[in-house]
Amino acid sequence: MTVRRTTLAGTTWEFRGLVDLMAKATPLRSGDVLAGCAAGSAAERVAAQVVLADLPLTTFLSEQVVGYEEDDVTRLIMDTHDPVAFAPVAHLTVGGFRDWLLDRAAAGDEAAVTGLARGLTPEMVAAVSKLMRNADLVAVGRRARVVTGMRSTLGLPGTLASRLQPNHPTDDPAGVTASLLDGLLHGSGDAVVGINPATDSPAATTRLLHLLDDVISRYEIPTQSCVLAHVTTTLRVLEAGAPVDLVFQSVAGTQPANRGFGVTLELLAEAKAGAEALGRGTVGRNVTYFETGQGSALSADAHRGVDEMAVDQQTLECRAYGVARHFDPLLVNTVVGFIGPEYLYDGKQVVRAGLEDHFCGKLLGLPMGVDVCYTNHTDVDGDDTDALLLLLGAAGCSFVIAVPGSDDVMLHYQSLSFQDVLTARQVLGLRPAPEFEAWLRRTGLMDDAGHVLPLPADAPAARALLASAAP
Incomplete structure (x- = not known):
C-alpha cells in the first residue's frame, strides 16, 4: 500500500492507498458516509483532491482499486486497455488531464476528446471527474461524441x-x-x-x-x-x-x-x-x-x-x-x-x-x-x-x-x-x-420546425393507433 501525504495550512493529511485517496477526494454523498469511506471534513476532501491532482495517470495502470486476481471486472478493464489511444495523455497527471480536457472542450475538439475512450480506464475517468465543477462536467461531456x-x-x-x-x-x-x-x-x-x-x-x-x-x-x-x-x-x-x-x-x-x-x-x-x-x-x-x-x-x-x-x-x-x-x-x-x-x-x-x-x-x-x-x-x-x-x-x-x-x-x-x-x-x-x-x-405529429402538433384529422396512422388503445 502506497501512503500519500500532503500538508495544507499546517495540517498534514495522510491517505492509505489509492482506494482511500479516491474516496476522500469525492464530493460529498450519503452512500460514501454510509460505507465509512467519505472524507471527514471539507478540509480533508480538498487535501485529497490536491494529492489526486498530482497523481500520474499511469498510476492507474499499476495500482488497482479492486484486485486483478480476484475480480473479473478489473481483469476486463486492464486486459482491454488500449495504449495507443492512451498515448496523447499518458504523460499527464490527473490535474493535467483535467486541464487538457477543458482546453480541448473550449476549442470544440470533439475528435481529440472522443478518441481517448479505449485508452482510459474507468478509474482514470472517475479520478478526473472528482476535480471538476459541474460546469466542467457539462463542457467536456458535450464534446465527447458517441453515436x-x-x-x-x-x-x-x-x-x-x-x-x-x-x-x-x-x-x-x-x-x-x-x-x-x-x-x-x-x-x-x-x-x-x-x-x-x-x-x-x-x-x-x-x-x-x-x-x-x-x-x-x-x-x-x-x-x-x-x-x-x-x-x-x-x-x-x-x-x-x-x-x-x-x-x-x-x-x-x-x-x-x-x-x-x-x-x-x-x-x-x-x-x-x-x-x-x-x-x-x-x-x-x-x-x-x-x-x-x-x-x-x-x-x-x-x-x-x-x-x-x-x-x-x-x-x-x-x-x-x-x-x-x-x-x-x-x-x-x-x-x-x-x-x-x-x-x-x-x-x-x-x-x-x-x-x-x-x-x-x-x-x-x-x-x-x-x-x-x-x-x-x-x-x-x-x-x-x-x-x-x-x-x-x-x-x-x-x-x-x-x-x-x-x-x-x-x-x-x-x-x-x-x-x-x-x-x-x-x-x-x-x-x-x-x-x-x-x-x-x-404522420403529422410534428411540423418542419420540430414542434409537436395536436393529433390532426388527416393522420390515419395516428388515428389507428389511438383506436388500438381503446379498451
Whole structure:
C-alpha cells in the first residue's frame, strides 16, 4: 500500500492507498458516509483532491482499486486497455488531464476528446471527474461524441432522444398501449420503447415483446423495443423465437455485485451474440442495453476493494461502465436517484451524480443516458430534476427516460414526463433522432420546425393507433 501525504495550512493529511485517496477526494454523498469511506471534513476532501491532482495517470495502470486476481471486472478493464489511444495523455497527471480536457472542450475538439475512450480506464475517468465543477462536467461531456444505432441513430449533434417507458402494474396490454400512445403523441420513444415488466416470467416477457413489435412494425416506427427482463429470461425467449430487439441487463462495477445481479461476463456475451444473430437492425447493429446506478455495489455489500477497503460508489459506478463498454451497447443509462437517500441524499447530490455519470460514461465511449428520477422519501423535487435535465441537455446527453405525468405507477418513483422532454428540446434547440423525427413528420405529429402538433384529422396512422388503445 502506497501512503500519500500532503500538508495544507499546517495540517498534514495522510491517505492509505489509492482506494482511500479516491474516496476522500469525492464530493460529498450519503452512500460514501454510509460505507465509512467519505472524507471527514471539507478540509480533508480538498487535501485529497490536491494529492489526486498530482497523481500520474499511469498510476492507474499499476495500482488497482479492486484486485486483478480476484475480480473479473478489473481483469476486463486492464486486459482491454488500449495504449495507443492512451498515448496523447499518458504523460499527464490527473490535474493535467483535467486541464487538457477543458482546453480541448473550449476549442470544440470533439475528435481529440472522443478518441481517448479505449485508452482510459474507468478509474482514470472517475479520478478526473472528482476535480471538476459541474460546469466542467457539462463542457467536456458535450464534446465527447458517441453515436450508435439500431433502427434509429442516437447521439448525433443537436439531438436529445428519449426512452418511452409505458410501465403498468399488471402488464395490462390496454394500459401499456395507452401509455405508449401518450408518449408517441408527445414525440417520445426514439431511443427505445422500454417496459419494466411487473413479472420476470418468459410468458409475460414474450407477450409484451409481441405487443411492442406489433405496434412498431404495423406503423413502421423507426425505433426499437425492449422488455427489461433479466438476461437469462431474455435468452430463453430468444431461443423460443420471440422478437427481441435489445438485450437488457443491470450491471455493476465488481464481480460480486454482478453475481448479485445474477450475471457473468460470459452470460452477457452469449446474450449479445443471440440478439445480433436475429439481424433486426436497419441503421446499425448495437443490440445491448445496460442500466447502472451509484450505490448498487454498496447496497449488495459488494463494494470492497484492495485490502478490503470500501471503494467509493462513484468509482464503482465508472467500473460498471467498463463492463458495459465491452459489449458495444446501443444505450446505457444511470438511474441516478432511484436507489434512495442512503446513497444520494438530496437534490444537490443527485444533480452532481447525474452530471458525473454522464461525463464519465461519455468519456469512456458509452452512448450515455440518464434516468432523471427520485424516490418519494428523498429530499429531491421537480425543481431539481428540471435543473438536471437542462444541464444534461446542454451536456449532449444521448437520451433520457420519460413516463406519463412523471409518475411511474409500477415502480413507484418520479421520473421525467413526456412534456419535460419537449421542454428541454425546445429550450435548448434539440431534435429527436433523425429517423424518428421523419416518421413524426410523415404522420403529422410534428411540423418542419420540430414542434409537436395536436393529433390532426388527416393522420390515419395516428388515428389507428389511438383506436388500438381503446379498451
